[in-house]
Amino acid sequence: MQAKNPYRGLPGRAFWKTGVQQQQPETVQDLYARKFEISPTDCVATAGSCFAQHIAKRMRESGYSVLDVEPAPRGMSERHKMAFGYGIYSARYGNIYTARQLLQLVEECRGRFAPANIAWEKGGRWYDALRPNVEPMGHASQEEVIAHREYHLRHVRGMLKRTDVFVFTFGLTEGWVHTESGTVYPTAPGVLAGDFDPDIYSFKNFTYEEIFGDFIRVRKILQKINPNIRFIITVSPVPLAATASGDHVLSSTVYSKSVLRAAAGALSSRFPDVDYFPSYEIIASSFSGGKYYEEDQRNVRSEGVDTVMRVFFAQHPPVVTEKSEKVAANDDVVCEEALLEAFGTR
Template sequence: MRQEGSLAFRTTLRNKMRKYPDRNDSRFRNDLILPSINPSFGIARDSAVFTIGSCFAREVEDALLTAGVRVPTAHFAAPHDEAPGRPNRILNQYNPGTMLQCVLAAGQAVDERALYPASDDGMVLDSLLATGNRPVSRERALERRGQINTLYRDGLAESDTVVITLGLIEAWYDWEAELYLNEVPPRPMLDRFGARFEFRRMGLEECRDIMERMVNALTADRKRHIVLTVSPVPLQVTFAGGDAVVANAYSKALLRVLAEQIAEDHASVDYFPSYEIVTTAGLRAFGEDNVHVRPVVVQQIVSHMLEHYLEA
């Protein structure tokens, strides 16, 4: 961004939110700073919203359902032994590459790429999904992929808005399958076929190309709005070397820059600062593991978003 000096100064004087808020500021509430939001569109209460991304996307679903908005992804359910704790957690996608793959696979026939043998009895691991390394039969794995492809096809068809929560930039890539993976491939596969698999700390150019393709795919068939956000949940394990705390800071910084660029370049995309809100509270926003955001904080963040986006 560049702007002529006197114009920049006059514009700044008109901006009532130009100063970082102190504790007397209306933006400071319950130990959180809630930045002002200026949506470019609204979400009708009788519309549908499709969510894509990491576990924070599941929290958004809960708040939308409470507000009476239809959320196709919230009703997907895998059996308890495949998705303990939350029936649709298997939909979690963490890096931009696998998110794009899900969008492009909507309604398509399934194949066996990135299904890896878990044992000699025919059980497999599906590294495209958030399975937690829980093996299933090959038949079930293909059935489940088909169900998710159908969910994306039908759910996107009825949704006017898509919420995308970017999670991290560390990813694994299968050169033979030509696919980004959502989970680390099984260790025996890595040991046996090392050259087939590649760890990637994705760069800004790679991520931007993927996000451009995703936005274009989501808006090709109809006018559809996108809310882009960065998950506040930190990277739990790094494969890039060094300390996970430092790796996480780099990951979130790159995704934040990516989100800003995509929102600036596409009129259909808004950025919502969920990551920034959580960081203002420090570790008080997290549970004992310093990873998962406390439910009360998540509720405040999502409520803040819906206050601005949900139409009366």
């Protein structure tokens, strides 16, 4: 009796030679197969790390109903819109690098979480510590920070009620927290505003279990708001700008992205309403040979973004074919983490 081979008959995508070696990143076939359709009437909300900004822009350009619940004032220039956090995501929450940040934002909207020390001072001006990059000139007082944040949260609550498809990019495992309360910030105090005090703030490197559990909690909360909500999750291919883990930044990057990719894969495997899109693999794997990175080996070139979105739109065809504006890969991205490079040795 002939022995059975479980690999016999598998599709070409299951083998390195036919799925990778004989393919090109620009024209790769069968890398991504969607779990569900996004209809033209579905309201799409986007959030996450810096790379998520590309996905939001391209989806909006392609005719999808990407929410923008905090639009810029009429007449504001494109440059100032970016500087003040307008149109980057579906609300002005800035970059959300970790699953814990996302969870605490959702919980704050529900009145179940009160962040600590949200007003940070710099040069006599005050900044929202949870989104320090959206007001480049700051506010006049702590009270003004709180008032603007309450206004922002009202809009985020409205966004969550309207969202049919939530697109989130996992960016980092590393973060900085208010030790007593557990409040997580998008950047360390002292980078954009505030002062670092080791008695008040501490470094946190989130584990697989924490990331996995945090996103499950987010999913459960959002399902109570909209039982039919679906999720598309990705992992940012952008390496860490700096690490406070004590390890080399390269090792820390590989660790961080590996943990995030494992968590994203497990979430997608467990839940039929969570779809994983492989933007990380397209840019960062050996398949692409590093050609989609700029000379700094960190920022993603426009050709890389084009390739990522070509794979995405092969499964989620554009609603419209005419692009209203050209999207650049780097100049149009706002990223607090990149500012950490300024503190490196020269």
